[in-house]
Amino acid sequence: LKSLSPVTLLKPQGQFLKHFFLACVLLVEACTCPVCFGHLETPMTLECGYVCCQRCLDSLWKEPLAEGVLCPQCSILSEKDSTVHHVQLDRIVSKMKKLEPRLRAILKLNPRIKKFQVDVTLDVDTAHSHLAISPDLRSVRYAGSAQRGSSGAERFDSPCVLGSPRLESGRSYWEVDVGTSREWDVGVCADAASRRGPLQLSTEHSFWTVGLRLGKIFAACTEPTTELRLLPRLRRLGILLDAELGVLTFCDVADGGHIFTFTGVTARPLRPFFSPANTLPDDRGILRICPVVWVAQDSPREPPMHTEH
């Protein structure tokens, strides 16, 4: 199955296997507890539909009366007695556990993904005035003071910057080094996303990003937010956009491990998005776009993707 990893495949099977890949993503997500990030053990459903392990319910007890369970996602209170064992999901989880090693292998990004690399650089015209951009246009950090004028229709009011090129079609892959910074957001946004006022990072506002807060809260900007398992070793993110499928996948470059996949990424064109640490006084972490490294091609018929500006 590992050899069927969708990102390694050429057409015509590619389309089917990309959907298969998505199904695997959804299956693994559905079987993961949002509280402990382990497999759902005796999955229990709250009144609002939130599901977590039975043992994890304890951490949700509402204090101090402990009469109900407070959903961490929507804050709706469920009566303790009204939580229901999700029998069907329980069965799926037990089957999934047996398949898991193979599912993880499918979700792992293959090094051959590099054939879809795009040469991303930072677009200074979009950069907030307090962001320092390196001369090679690949690194950004929050400088804390004005580096350029704050006017310009393309400029963000918040400390972030977009990458070029605009991404319209095909598959695009790039890598971002987040270093040891404890606060950052990285991903894509619609070129048309609002740049005025406070930044509202959510899929509803046409941003598809993952980010770290205080060095310990790692989340995807879904609506509501999806908290992700913290990866302390995470230094370099691989980002794969499949514009045909409307899918954006994040992985840990160190081991190819799958981090998160957004579906329904339908806005066009899209732009790579970067927001370095800017609220922590002792964190002036740099976000750096990793240089493109071409790998040997398996198939001369599928050249590196060309991008349009």
Ligand SMILES: [Zn+2]
């Ligand atoms: Zn749990």
Ligand SMILES: [Zn+2]
């Ligand atoms: Zn809820």
